[in-house]
Amino acid sequence: xxxxxxxxxxxxxxxxxxxxxxxxxxxxxxxxxxxxxxxxxxxxxxxxxxxxxxxxxxxxxxxxxxxxxxxxxxxxxxxxxxxxxxxxxxxxxxxxxxxxxxxxxxxxxxxxxxxxxxxxxxxxxxxxxxxxxxxxxxxxxxxxxxxxxxxxxxxxxxxxxxxxxxxxxxxxxxxxxxxxxxxxxxxxxxxxxxxxxxxxxxxxxxxxxxxxxxxxxxxxxxxxxxxxxxxxxxxxxxxxxxxxxxxxxxxxxxxxxxxxxxxxxxxxxxxxxxxxxxxxxxxxxxxxxxxxxxxxxxxxxxxxxxxxxxxxxxxxxxxxxxxxxxxxxxx
Amino acid sequence: xxxxxxxxxxxxxxxxxxxxxxxxxxxxxxxxxxxxxxxxxxxxxxxxxxxxxxxxxxxxxxxxxxxxxxxxxxxxxxxxxxxxxxxxxxxxxxxxxxxxxxxxxxxxxxxxxxxxxxxxxxxxxxxxxxxxxxxxxxxxxxxxxxxxxxxxxxxxxxxxxxxxxxxxxxxxxxxxxxxxxxxxxxxxxxxxxxxxxxxxxxxxxxxxxxxxxxxxxxxxxxxxxxxxxxxxxxxxxxxxxxxxxxxxxxxxxxxxxxxxxxxxxxxxxxxxxxxxxxxxxxxxxxxxxxxxxxxxxxxxxxxxxxxxxxxxxxxxxxxxxxxxxxxxxxxxxxxxxxxxxxxxxxxxxxxxxxxxxxxxxxxxxxxxxxxxxxxxxxxxxxxxxxxxxxxxxxxxxxxxxxxxxxxxxxxxxxxxxxxxxxxxxxxxxxxxxxxxxxxxxxxxxxxxxxxxxxxxxxxxxxxxxxxxxxxxxxxxxxxxxxxxxxxxxxxxxxxxxxx
Numbered sequence: 001x002x003x004x005x006x007x008x009x010x011x012x013x014x015x016x017x018x019x020x021x022x023x024x025x026x027x028x029x030x031x032x033x034x035x036x037x038x039x040x041x042x043x044x045x046x047x048x049x050x051x052x053x054x055x056x057x058x059x060x061x062x063x064x065x066x067x068x069x070x071x072x073x074x075x076x077x078x079x080x081x082x083x084x085x086x087x088x089x090x091x092x093x094x095x096x097x098x099x100x101x102x103x104x105x106x107x108x109x110x111x112x113x114x115x116x117x118x119x120x121x122x123x124x125x126x127x128x129x130x131x132x133x134x135x136x137x138x139x140x141x142x143x144x145x146x147x148x149x150x151x152x153x154x155x156x157x158x159x160x161x162x163x164x165x166x167x168x169x170x171x172x173x174x175x176x177x178x179x180x181x182x183x184x185x186x187x188x189x190x191x192x193x194x195x196x197x198x199x200x201x202x203x204x205x206x207x208x209x210x211x212x213x214x215x216x217x218x219x220x221x222x223x224x225x226x227x228x229x230x231x232x233x234x235x236x237x238x239x240x241x242x243x244x245x246x247x248x249x250x251x252x253x254x255x256x257x258x259x260x261x262x263x264x265x266x267x268x269x270x271x272x273x274x275x276x277x278x279x280x281x282x283x284x285x286x287x288x289x290x291x292x293x294x295x296x297x298x299x300x301x302x303x304x305x306x307x308x309x310x311x312x313x314x315x316x317x318x319x320x321x322x323x324x325x326x327x328x329x330x331x
Numbered sequence: 332x333x334x335x336x337x338x339x340x341x342x343x344x345x346x347x348x349x350x351x352x353x354x355x356x357x358x359x360x361x362x363x364x365x366x367x368x369x370x371x372x373x374x375x376x377x378x379x380x381x382x383x384x385x386x387x388x389x390x391x392x393x394x395x396x397x398x399x400x401x402x403x404x405x406x407x408x409x410x411x412x413x414x415x416x417x418x419x420x421x422x423x424x425x426x427x428x429x430x431x432x433x434x435x436x437x438x439x440x441x442x443x444x445x446x447x448x449x450x451x452x453x454x455x456x457x458x459x460x461x462x463x464x465x466x467x468x469x470x471x472x473x474x475x476x477x478x479x480x481x482x483x484x485x486x487x488x489x490x491x492x493x494x495x496x497x498x499x500x501x502x503x504x505x506x507x508x509x510x511x512x513x514x515x516x517x518x519x520x521x522x523x524x525x526x527x528x529x530x531x532x533x534x535x536x537x538x539x540x541x542x543x544x545x546x547x548x549x550x551x552x553x554x555x556x557x558x559x560x561x562x563x564x565x566x567x568x569x570x571x572x573x574x575x576x577x578x579x580x581x582x583x584x585x586x587x588x589x590x591x592x593x594x595x596x597x598x599x600x601x602x603x604x605x606x607x608x609x610x611x612x613x614x615x616x617x618x619x620x621x622x623x624x625x626x627x628x629x630x631x632x633x634x635x636x637x638x639x640x641x642x643x644x645x646x647x648x649x650x651x652x653x654x655x656x657x658x659x660x661x662x663x664x665x666x667x668x669x670x671x672x673x674x675x676x677x678x679x680x681x682x683x684x685x686x687x688x689x690x691x692x693x694x695x696x697x698x699x700x701x702x703x704x705x706x707x708x709x710x711x712x713x714x715x716x717x718x719x720x721x722x723x724x725x726x727x728x729x730x731x732x733x734x735x736x737x738x739x740x741x742x743x744x745x746x747x748x749x750x751x752x753x754x755x756x757x758x759x760x761x762x763x764x765x766x767x768x769x770x771x772x773x774x775x776x777x778x779x780x781x782x783x784x785x786x787x788x789x790x791x792x793x794x795x796x797x798x799x800x801x802x803x804x805x806x807x808x809x810x811x812x813x814x815x816x817x818x819x820x821x822x823x824x825x826x827x828x829x830x
Contacts, residue, residue, distance in 0.1 A: 190441035196423045196434050203421035206385070208406040208435030217441065267425035 012261035015312070016276040020283060027287045034290055044167070045159070047282040048174035049074075049229045049236070051275070053253035054260070055181040056225035058274045059218050061257060064198040064266030065122035067222045069111060070229075071249030072133035075242065077103040078230030079137045082146030082240035093152035100231035101224050107133055108223015112216040122219075130250070137242045146240040159236045170232050177225065182271040194218060198266030248299075255302055256281045259309040281305070334361040335397075336525045337382070337494060342391035344377055352377050355391070355551045357544060359494065364516060364526045366536040366557070369546035369569055375529050378546070379496045382527075383415035384408035406435070414487030418499040420479035424472035429454035431471050432486045457485040461515055477508040484515060495519065496527040501535055505619060506824060513539050533562055545569055580793060580811075581771035586610030588646055589779035590662075590748050592631070595640030600626035601803040604640070608748065608779040613770065615794035616783045618823045623803040624783045625667055628750045631781075632664035633657045644748070658687065660748075663741035665734075667752035667783070673737045676726040680718055681707040683725045683736055688743045710739035714769065731762030738769070749773060752783045767793060787816045799823050 028035040053070055060067045077100040084091060084099055107129070114125045148156075158169040185191040193214050197204045204211050229249070234240050260277025262269030284305060288298060337359045344352040352374040359365055367375040380386045382393070384402040393400055395411055402408050408415070422431050429447075432454045454467040463481045471479065480500055487495050497516075501509045516526055516539055530536055536543060537557060544554040545568045552568050591607035601623035608614045616624045630637040633651040642649055644660050651657050657664070666673050675683055684707040685692050692703040707721055714735045718728055725733060734754060741749065751770070755763045770793060774780055784790050790797050797814050799807040799822035807822035 187445050187447075188441065189443045189445060192426070192430060192434070192445055193441070196426055196430075199423035199425040200421065203423060206405045206421055207423075208409060213441075267423070 013270065013272050013276055016260065016273060016280055020276065020280050023280065023283055023287070027283075027291065031290050034287060039286060039290070043279070043282040043286045044171050045236075046285050047278050048170045049232055049249070050252050050256055050281065051174040051278045052177050052225050052229045052232070053249060054256045054274050054278050055177055055271070056222040057250075057253045057257045058260070058262050058269050058271070059181070059185075059194055060122075060222050061262045061264060062198045062266060062269045063194045063215065063218045064201055065115065065215070065218065066126065066254070066264075067108075067111065067219065068123065068126040068250050069107070069129040069133055070222065070226045070253055071246035071251075072130050072137065073104050073107045073223050073226035074230040074233060074246030074249050075240075076107060076133045076137045076140075076230070077101070077227035078233050078240045078245050079141050079146070079242060081231050082150065082234060083140065085152060086146055086150040089150075093154045096152070096155060096231050096234070097228070100227040102227070104223040104225070104227020104230065105220050106223065108219045108221070108226070109216065111223065112219030115219065116212045116215050137245075141240075141242045143242055145242065146234075148238040151234050151238050151240075155231070155235045156238050158232075170235060173228075173232070177228075178271060178275050185271055190214070190217060195267055198268075200267070252281065252302065255306045255309075258306055277309075335359070336361045336395070338394045339382075340392045340394070342378065342381060342388045342393070344374075344381060344386060345389045350549060352381075352388075352549045357551060357554065359525050359527065360542075361493075361525055362520055362523045363541040364520055364528055364539050366540040366543040367527060367529045367546060368531075368533070368536065368543055368565060373546040373569070374549040375546045376498055377549075379415060379498055379527060379529060382408070382494070383413055383496055385415070409435070409490055409492075412491060412493035413496070414483075414490065414492035414494070415496045416480060416483045416487065416498065416500060418502055420476065420483050422471045422474075422479055422482065425470060427468050427470055428465055428474070428482055429467040431482055432457065432467070432489055436490065453489065454485070457489050460488070461485055461518075463511070475508075476503045477505070477512070480504075480512065481515075484519075488519070492524065494525045494527065496529070498529045499531065500528075501530060501532065503620060509535070533565060581775050583611045583771075583774045585612050585795070586777060589644070590631075590781075591643045591646075593641055593643075595627070595630065595637045595642065597626060597630055597635065597637045600635075601630075601637075601800070604805050606798055606805065606808065608781060610747075610777045610779055611774050612796070613774050613780045613782055613794045615790035615797040616781065616800060617785070617787065617790050617797055617819045618800035620785065622800040622823065624800050625752055626803075627800070628664060628666075628752050628781070628783060631657065631750060632662060634664075658744055661744075661746050662748045662750065663687075663744055663746035664750045665737050665741060665752060665754055667756070674725050674733055677724050679722045680711075680716070680725050680728065680736060681721045684710055684740050685743065687740050691743070706743060710736075710742065713742075714739050715765070729758075729762075731758035731766075734758055734766070735762070742773075746778065748779045748781070750781045750783070753785065754782070755784070755786065755789065787819055790814075790819065791816070 024035065033039065053074070057067060057070065080103045081096040081100040085093075085096060111122070111126055111129055114120055115122045160168060162168050163172070185195070193209050196207065196209060197211060197214055201211070230246065233245055256277040257269070257274055258264070258277070259280055260269070260273035260275070262274060281302075284301065285298075288301065289295070293301070335358050339355055339357050342352060342355040343350065355374075355378055367378065369375045377386060381388050382402065384405045384407050387403065393402060400411060402411065402413070405415075423434065426434070429451045433450055451467055458465055458467060461481060461484065463478070465474070465478050465481060471482070474482070484495070500512060504512065516528070519526060528536065528540055540557050542554060543557050543560065543565070545552045545565065547569060587610055589608050589610045593605045595604040596602045604627055606614070616627075618624050626635065629635045631642065631651065633653045633656050636652050642651060644662070649656075649660055651660065651662075675686065681703060685703050688706065692698055692706060704721075710716070711718070711721065716728070716732050716735045716739065718732065725736060728736065738754070754770075755766055758766070767789075770780060770782065782790070782794060791814055795811050797807075797809045797811075797819060798805060799809070799819055801823050807818070809818055
């Protein structure tokens with residue numbers, strides 16, 4: 001019992017948890033009302049989209065790939081759903097979810113096909129589709145926004161109303177995705193194969209893992225969850241704009257995932273770490289306006305947070321490698 | 332006992348129009364340990380990989396239990412009960428031992444549930460059957476090579492492999508680990524499994540194998556029972572001529588002290604190393620992998636400098652804190668792992684050859700390409716590096732020719748002291764012979780040479796003196812005339828459990 005507790009406390013997750021507490025305490029000292037239930041609500045409302053994106057990006061990074069096109073997939077799927085709502089006002093509103101997720105999956109599949117069939121590096125493929133999908137969003141929307149009046153009120157209500165404890169639907173959904181990801185990662189063949197693939201891509205085919213299939217599935221999941229985040233964007237903000245919607249999303253997502261301890265080199269990452277990384281990013285985002293820091297500096301701050309997280313990660317890892325070499329020498 | 336498990340007929344393999352294997356007929360019996368012997372490039376590994384489904388034969392037939400089979404992929408091989416244990420075990424370092432054991436087993440679709448407790452129990456059961464103690468819930472990362480091999484063997488047994496191919500399994504192991512491995516190999520033979528054992532080491536083959544097949548230049552030369560063939564015969568068949576001719580010591584006059592080292596230590600790597608090398612002298616360094624030999628070489632070259640002790644070059648006390656210090660003092664280092672530390676993979680042969688002499692080819696920080704070309708061509712000539720074009724990426728050359736290129740690179744710096752770390756590992760016997768000759772010539776020209784090698788015959792034949800290291804200590808300094816394999820091995824093996 002003691003041993004397990006120590007193991008958890010010494011892990012990466014504990015580090016992020018401590019960072020969250022320290023950060024909140026520091027901000028709380030300066031602005032006491034940061035520690036209220038209301039600001040918890042603000043934090044939680046900031047994170048659902050990032051949470052969903054981060055779960056997908058975690059899988060992609062663990063498989064030793066990266067998906068830079070998430071924000072554009074989000075924007076494109078949200079736009080397709082928005083156009084459908086505008087042009088077919090009588091449609092049953094939940095169809096929007098199916099459409100957005102379906103469109104996202106197709107976009108992700110396209111990324112995956114380029115990566116697997118042509119054996120292209122995912123960073124280049126998704127850099128290309130980041131621009132391609134954004135451009136297509138402008139084309140299909142004629143560069144016009146889908147306005148608040150066109151988004152079904154039931155959809156918008158999902159960001160306000162709640163089935164339990166006053167927690168809005170979209171937050172519950174994002175938590176559900178996190179839990180689902182945990183089970184996929186830990187208890188399915190697919191989850192373990194994603195880790196194996198990222199841990200040693202050369203060994204994977206020799207060990208009978210269908211690398212093409214696993215890679216395609218990972219990119220499809222990334223697309224599907226970006227699509228889900230797209231329809232949730234429409235719910236949360238009540239509009240879909242071809243240039244703003246999803247802009248910079250992949251950046252926030254990668255920040256959260258890296259803070260959460262997922263390795264860029266593949267094979268390493270946990271759902272809990274990713275979850276905490278998202279929450280930490282949410283705390284930072286919620287604290288900025290409260291501290292009177294203007295929105296214009298936000299990007300700079302996010303960027304610094306990623307770099308700090310990378311530095312901490314590096315020093316922690318160096319210390320643990322040093323420890324393991326020492327114990328090896330003793331033997 | 333003489334039942335045939337697998338037989339091959341006329342197996343041939345071509346890579347890009349080069350035939351690496353031609354017309355191999357071989358029978359493997361149930362419950363035998365069958366050695367495949369041959370020089371590097373003789374085709375034995377290619378043959379093993381064909382059986383394991385890694386390569387597809389260009390032509391030929393494989394029969395398993397008298398039925399023709401197509402081994403189209405490693406997965407098919409696994410289903411047919413054929414397992415290949417690689418020399419450097421393949422593993423997923425971030426996954427647990429238990430997962431590594433079952434990974435890739437035929438699943439019931441991507442969403443099939445992983446039952447951790449069943450998986451751990453099964454893994455523990457197989458570890459017990461093998462009699463090895465490895466915690467199955469820990470990550471693979473950090474396991475010793477020997478333990479990783481055990482996991483692979485356990486994996487082969489867990490998938491009920493009938494044929495287990497071990498590709499040079501003993502190369503990275505200590506003698507005690509080799510004992511354990513052989514014990515397990517015999518146990519597997521008792522259980523009626525067939526083992527293919529690929530090795531360079533004849534004495535090991537004698538210890539456990541029943542029959543031996545010799546490959547040379549892509550052809551099967553002979554198969555015979557191990558007690559019916561002498562060592563001399565095996566060597567003759569392997570290389571086509573007796574080995575002795577390849578290694579001869581040049582007669583060299585030994586000059587003044589070139590390098591002397593005293594009390595050199597680096598925490599966690601080596602302690603209190605004392606030795607000296609004279610001009611024209613070849614000093615060998617023997618020992619097991621991990622004894623600290625490479626660490627000493629790296630310290631002398633300033634890559635990871637020692638933290639105490641002194642180094643003298645030409646009897647002058649010097650400080651070496653980084654490689655450019657070492658280069659300026661006339662020290663050159665040809666590293667052990669050329670793929671990682673030696674070559675600039677994607678650069679041309681030319682750029683690789685001139686990489687150590689920026690000042691000579693670029694007098695005012697601007698590279699004069701005619702000078703660069705002249706230097707490169709001179710060394711290609713001198714060392715007879717075989718290549719298609721001087722502009723070709725160096726990674727396309729064969730191992731031996733890459734090694735020559737790296738040596739050539741350092742010869743441009745006109746080194747007085749040359750440190751060679753396992754220079755002949757993984758290169759063909761023909762190129763090896765050229766290398767031995769080159770090393771002799773370099774000594775003749777008055778250079779001091781420190782030769783780190785794990786091949787005892789090489790050390791015995793070429794060196795004036797042989798130093799031996801074990802666990803970071805210098806344990807012997809043997810003169811040429813007193814040296815023997817036994818003496819070196821005795822000094823190399825760690826003293827039992829001194830901790």
